[in-house]
Amino acid sequence: MAVERLWLHVPYGEKDKAKALGAYWDPAAKRWYAPRAGMAGLQRWAVQADVPDLLPGEDRTFGSGLFVDLVPTSCWFTNVRSCVDERDWERLRRMITRRAGHRCEACGRGEDRDTKRWLEAHERWSYDISTRTQMLKRLVCLCTDCHTATHMGLAQVQGKSAQATAHLRTVTAMSASQANAHISAAFAQWRSRSATTWTLDLSILTDAGITLAPPPDAGARTRQAEQRLQHVRSGPDSAPLHSAAAPTVSPARTTASLPAVERSGPVARLFHRLIVARR
Numbered sequence: 001m002a003v004e005r006l007w008l009h010v011p012y013g014e015k016d017k018a019k020a021l022g023a024y025w026d027p028a029a030k031r032w033y034a035p036r037a038g039m040a041g042l043q044r045w046a047v048q049a050d051v052p053d054l055l056p057g058e059d060r061t062f063g064s065g066l067f068v069d070l071v072p073t074s075c076w077f078t079n080v081r082s083c084v085d086e087r088d089w090e091r092l093r094r095m096i097t098r099r100a101g102h103r104c105e106a107c108g109r110g111e112d113r114d115t116k117r118w119l120e121a122h123e124r125w126s127y128d129i130s131t132r133t134q135m136l137k138r139l140v141c142l143c144t145d146c147h148t149a150t151h152m153g154l155a156q157v158q159g160k161s162a163q164a165t166a167h168l169r170t171v172t173a174m175s176a177s178q179a180n181a182h183i184s185a186a187f188a189q190w191r192s193r194s195a196t197t198w199t200l201d202l203s204i205l206t207d208a209g210i211t212l213a214p215p216p217d218a219g220a221r222t223r224q225a226e227q228r229l230q231h232v233r234s235g236p237d238s239a240p241l242h243s244a245a246a247p248t249v250s251p252a253r254t255t256a257s258l259p260a261v262e263r264s265g266p267v268a269r270l271f272h273r274l275i276v277a278r279r
Helices: 012-020 039-047 086-099 145-152 152-157 159-171 175-192 218-234 267-275
Strands: 006-008 022-026 031-033 118-128 134-144 199-201 253-255
Touching: 012 086, 086 118, 086 134, 118 145, 134 145, 145 253, 152 159, 152 175, 152 199, 159 175, 175 199
Parallel strands: 134 199
Antiparallel strands: 006 031, 022 031, 118 134, 199 253
């Protein structure tokens, strides 16, 4: 008779601490567990209720497929992971990958440790210019390659634009001219959206009981973005797609206060020069 695992929700940054306190790793399930009941030191990671597969108000049909999806400057270097309390991130990440069948929702591939292809969370946003609201509409599971193509601006800064464009064409069957037109249109849209200071609506997370992480102030976030972009430029192979900088958030809605591209300093100007070079 198989023994039921006493599963734990251990954030990646706390795995060594959990291991030292007696937690075991199940490589097949990719989860930590307690080898026996009553281990007081592991109670802090006790499993909470699963996040529902459909978040309240989430539209699973919104933004399907692979396309270049550039984030306005008001939310640079942020992602769902950096918005969410670290303990709750583990619950959310597990739901996103599980409901996708542990496959990329754009290209259908799974993880591959040898090629360093992982499964990552990506946000699909809607933009209401009349209220200046950037609303989180959907979370999707993308592999590293599809995620890189999606964030084409960072791919260019990292020196990966050729690979990202090739992957975009492979997955979408675009011709070279179609891919170039698509990328140029995405940058044009990014320029337009970056001229607005957006209010972030993350209610599909908070309505699901997800705790948002305390953010740094706008000035600190700008400095972090500046440092991160310089790091990406100097060491493209060592830098992930997003930094740990969090946006300015409140329980349901939040004002992201980075100014428009023309006024937001060296970070925005560098990226602005990059996209102008494409025109």
